[in-house]
Amino acid sequence: MYSKILVPVDGSQRAALAAAHAAQLARHFRSQVVAFYVVQPLPGYVNTNDPRIEEVLQQISARLEKNAIEVLEQVKQEMLKNGVEPATKFVWGHPADEICREAHEGRYDLIVMGSRGLGEIRGFLMGSVSNRVVRHAPCPVLIVR
Ligand SMILES: Nc1ncnc2c1ncn2[C@@H]1O[C@H](COP(=O)(O)OP(=O)(O)OP(=O)(O)O)[C@@H](O)[C@H]1O
């Protein structure tokens, strides 16, 4: 059971909690684990003849990718402490859509994710990403709060 688990992470405390839970499950079921980060593209509406701005946008993109790699590495190190060695993967796109696509194409058996993430808006039990994944995922979803 649960031979392949997808663990979407965004660098938040909740996602780290979910990853720790996923590691326990993975140890129990001897599952293959993939920690997954979706980098959101910058808005495409910036239209300017100033090459400096283009340069800055490229710097931000590079920085976002670097952050993705750092977040995934940190999750990996935490899981290793629990005796689980996850693969890591990041893609560019819309978080919920890419999480569901990865779950579908990679034939995962379970998604383990946080109820909330980095979002600032208080008062909601679930964020927009976890909400959308629960509704569209091709497999069971375990929400950790
Ligand atoms: N960019 C992302 N890549 C991978 N997983 C993500 C990403 N964003 C969120 N997640 C996953 O979804 C969980 C819930 O985060 P979500 O973004 O839904 O909540 P939020 O940030 O509090 O709210 P919102 O983003 O709607 O303002 C996170 O704990 C994490 O597991």
Ligand SMILES: [Mg+2]
């Ligand atoms: Mg969020």
